[in-house]
Amino acid sequence: MTDLETFRAETRAWLEANCPAECRGPLDNDEDRVWGGRNATFKTPAHKRWMEVMGERGWTAPEWPTEYGGGGLTREQAKVLGSEMRRIDAQSPLSSFGIWMLGPALLQFGTEEQKKRFLPEIVRGEIRWCQGYSEPGAGSDLAGLQTRAEDRGDHWIVNGQKVWTSYADQADWIFCLVRTDPDAPKHLGISFVLFDMATPGVTTRPITLISGKSPFCETFFDDVRVEKENLVGTLNRGWDVAKALLAHERTMIGAMGDMGRPMGQVAVDSLGLDETGRLDEPMLRARIAELEIDVAAFRLSMERVGDQVKARQVSPAIASMLKYYGSELNKRRHELAMAAGGSDALEWESDRSRKGTAARDWLRTKANSIEGGTSEVQLNIIAKHLLQLPGA
């Protein structure tokens, strides 16, 4: 038995023993995710236990080094863990912007002290993080941000406002872009800082979306004290940290194009087949087939990009391509899902429509091509970095 086979056998046994039955099978809905944090809520006590046992092993962040609380697994081992979890349909023990976003940034840019302090509590789900990038009026022009940090010796005083901060009202800490040099060119006077959302002067207000949900907040900073030790990376070079992180986010959002049941089956469930065995809406059928071709090709493209990245055959800007295509595809997919659902899917509050799940999901997808850099911004990046077009 190779090392990897041994690892697989042990992992399988451990998961069997430790993954509670309640934490197996698909999530009923997005609200049931485990986010951790000081005020964590859990669907069942088993979900809490599942987060904790996985966190102890570092398997919520399997590839992070053990000295920072991570699992210390190799990429191959992490894949085995993933496939064994899928085998028993195990739910994710922890959803976390700390794991997805801040962690990779700290591992790359943080001081030893910062890594030791922040990473372990992220792994264990003790602290929930949110991201403070966008500002009202800035939109795609992220670097035009106005939130300013005044130097007061050993700390800064931060004033300003962020918007689109996901779950800011439930987060414990924020990683945040602030302007530390108002006189520098706009990309050069920005720093990447961390602070506690419980600091006096921080307030949040949820934003209701067209889907009726409020995952996002406006977040206000009024004379908020931020310690200088919580600067990540170099002063006034926070844009580098942010860019690295954004590329990461783009890949994640782009991957949405990869989700869900085949649209043809969704449509057949709703509309049935005609006497020739074809979907009983010929025009919709043609659109669905085109979509399924694009979905299949996009999935393969994600796989290919992964392999190209590994083989160092491609620029990191390729993430913009996946972000752009994946989010546009996901929007198209949900337009077709609504057409397949017909009037049933238009019911906003009935139990039949599960309180308008399809419609709310459809509306939610419209943000895919806006958040994490709009489709237009991705196309600009492709034109500039991948095609080297002049003036792009």
Next chain:
Amino acid sequence: MTDLETFRAETRAWLEANCPAECRGPLDNDEDRVWGGRNATFKTPAHKRWMEVMGERGWTAPEWPTEYGGGGLTREQAKVLGSEMRRIDAQSPLSSFGIWMLGPALLQFGTEEQKKRFLPEIVRGEIRWCQGYSEPGAGSDLAGLQTRAEDRGDHWIVNGQKVWTSYADQADWIFCLVRTDPDAPKHLGISFVLFDMATPGVTTRPITLISGKSPFCETFFDDVRVEKENLVGTLNRGWDVAKALLAHERTMIGAMGDMGRPMGQVAVDSLGLDETGRLDEPMLRARIAELEIDVAAFRLSMERVGDQVKARQVSPAIASMLKYYGSELNKRRHELAMAAGGSDALEWESDRSRKGTAARDWLRTKANSIEGGTSEVQLNIIAKHLLQLPGA
């Protein structure tokens, strides 16, 4: 009987008596058109006679004033003439850039002398005209033209080169944009002049297109003498004449979207129906239905724009909308025609495919969105003049 009814009766009788049998029914192909001119060719002697009798009556340009050789008909009478000609499937007696383009410009901008001199011979098909606008390297930037006319007192000496001059090798005279003030801003130093293609120093060279045809030429001017009396409009204000003419051309090219047999029928002829009575290619069928909807809507839109123009409810820039949509639609239409024709339509030289007519037509349509101002230029015009977007 109203005047119009009398006119209809008389017209019908005259057409019956004067339209030769050979000149009724659809043209076999584009080469059979009658273009007139000093070296006119005719498919049959009857075609020559048909051009002449119509020209004598001024009915090749029915609405032009009689003093310039036109028919002097009212719009209503001209419509009656048109419908009576369609009734007997009469072919057009004369195709002519003089009638379509130069004539309207002369009527608007020409001197009395110019109208008297040039219009009657256009009506009678005696002189064939071509258009000298585009220059190599200028493309969409029409006003950037370099052909220069040096002032020599009572005449100019013209040097330079034009491209895309339709049928320049067969034309007798040219209407042409030349730069008369090299120091003025580029739109302001241009004049609109006329001269004989037989003038020493004029040479032409046909351009072969991807469709295998050569309707266009490169045209070279080497110390060509142009009399000043042949200036149309104001010196250095030729751009105004050109713009008016271009708007005209745009409407004509846009109208191409309106041609031909319903695509569904074209496809059925080629591919047949399945056992449910539907076209035996479901995916193509869906695309054809979408096309037919757009074709029908576009036709109605042309009608509506005509009515809006009459009612002065719309800016002349609306021609750009029709040009843009009509040419894109026509391209789509021919893509589908090729799909419906399948491999049969790919044969380039066989008699079965009538020497690749469908394929050559398909390739020809690709120029629709380039000639007379590209689609991109039309969209710029719409953004600027109809939407008043900033910086457009």
Next chain:
Amino acid sequence: MPLILTEEQTMLKDAADGFLAEHAPISHLRHLRDSKDADGVSRDLWRAFGEMGFAGVIIPEEHGGSGLGAVEAGVVAEALGRTLTPSPFFGSSVLAARVLSDAASADQQAWLPRIAAGEAILSLAVDEGPKHQPARITTTAERSGNGFKLNGAKGFVLDGHIADALIVAAKTGAGTTLFLIDARTSGVEIERTVMVDAHNAARVTLTDVQVDADAVLGAVDGGEAALESALNLGRACVAAGLIGAGDQAFLSTVEYLRTRKQFGKAIGEFQALQHRAAHLFTELEIAKAAVLAALQRIDAGTEKADLAVSVAKAKAGRVAELAVQEAVQMHGGVGMTDEYDVGLFMKRVRVLNELLGDAGFHAERIARAGGY
């Protein structure tokens, strides 16, 4: 017939736009929605609609209506699309009024004046499954005693929860028959279904609903023509509503492009957005022509007016969809918030697209009629 509004029609348009801007702007929809109004429409507004002559726009003057045609109904529908005003206009003033105008004079006298006055609300119950398929009705009406007994389930019944009476399409052996049924008849169950756009519809279940023979509108087995005629008028009016909503979303977007600044300039200066806006403008103008032509042909009784209607509904649907998608995308983040109106347009367009046959349904009709 020129493809532009006549002077009278333009006046009607100005009146409708003006009335709605004053009495039922988008805040009216928000109020009904956020207060969870039990009806989902304002009865007062509906009566005011009656007074203005809008509720009875196609109802003959002898029955208290304005005696106007499809074009005028389209004008009102487009105005409603611009302000997203919930009202029983499509169900009561267009579909039901059109069916009734072919009915016996007693039925006309009983209902048309009250519809015209905005006092009565009628709903047409046709759809059964998730898609509009009027050719495949399965609700049955069997002869029973002096009349009929109806069984079946209907959905997407516009304003069914506040209807005084329902017009139900049911199979009667060989053909389709239309029944006028009091909403309080025993065996009729009505459940309001709040829709994504905060407009109103209901599901109607018919369980052994016993009606007299005089509940039949027109002839037994002979309801198809009246139904089809009403549906076609309805489709053309819904297409006009799509134009109203799509065009309004577009206009707000163009305004936003002119004023919103990013990277130091108005976003409308970016050529990529300019071209998309210009393309959308073009599509909207073309769709407008198709819709007006369909309405005019209905009025003129032109042969194949139904195909012009399908062109209009399909084209207006696709174009309005593009308009609201571009509107949200070009607005960026704020376009996703409930606070901005642009999302409301997106929701409304989705519902209007589905209503009385989506673009695919109408494309299928075009293909069938084209013999392919």
Next chain:
Amino acid sequence: MPLILTEEQTMLKDAADGFLAEHAPISHLRHLRDSKDADGVSRDLWRAFGEMGFAGVIIPEEHGGSGLGAVEAGVVAEALGRTLTPSPFFGSSVLAARVLSDAASADQQAWLPRIAAGEAILSLAVDEGPKHQPARITTTAERSGNGFKLNGAKGFVLDGHIADALIVAAKTGAGTTLFLIDARTSGVEIERTVMVDAHNAARVTLTDVQVDADAVLGAVDGGEAALESALNLGRACVAAGLIGAGDQAFLSTVEYLRTRKQFGKAIGEFQALQHRAAHLFTELEIAKAAVLAALQRIDAGTEKADLAVSVAKAKAGRVAELAVQEAVQMHGGVGMTDEYDVGLFMKRVRVLNELLGDAGFHAERIARAGGY
């Protein structure tokens, strides 16, 4: 299996690109076309193809081939797409070679080494109507004497006019049978059909063509599997050809955008064109992934490799079509001239799109397989 070329495959790609750039750039196609070459291909070039190992890329080493797989055949096809080189590659080296590799060893020995050497040319005759519909072959082969008598008409037979032998798919009662027929057999009439892209095809008429029983490849009534397998390999390779042509047209266009000036700046500075180019780049990359995956799955013998092939052919077809359309449009007037190469790419892509099933054909397969 990573979705990138292995080192060996990359070397093959470099070799094929290099060889074609040197010996058969686009001027080679122009020369054959403009000189009205009777064959439409260069026999010398084809033999050189044999020497390089390209003509026998999938033919086993024991029969003189390179013994490589679908991915490698795709690599060659893509290279041919970039230079638009006319050659019997698809017909002879892919389709015929694949059918023969399931045939009796005598047939293999007779033909495979000669195909691999670029000495013999074989053509597969499947299509009959204007569209690819291999499930509806009407050419018949009736038992007659010691063998069969064939009647029917085939079209779009790649390089049929210069074929030494034809592989003909015919109905034999219950099933499909493949026949290997000498092109000079009595009753076989072959007419060259010069195609829009100046590549080669023929129409073949079979009138009472008498063949011996040993003309049957594989089993009587049992040709469907071999045919389908060859068609799938062919489709994946044609998809690779589409990628080659589409990508090359795209690359020339990007170069043109960088250098061509209008209104005082490079046209590539216009954001509207930048976004369209970026979109096209994205589509091409996604299509490339689909094509490579299909080829890999054929090699791996993956279940449902046929569906991966349909995804690849449909996607590559649509994307290449967009690429050549954008290429002509962005080149403007010069793109319409025969002098520029961009029109040649447009023509080639149209033919490759039609070859072995267009995007609609493959979308239909996807839908059927998806149970809808």
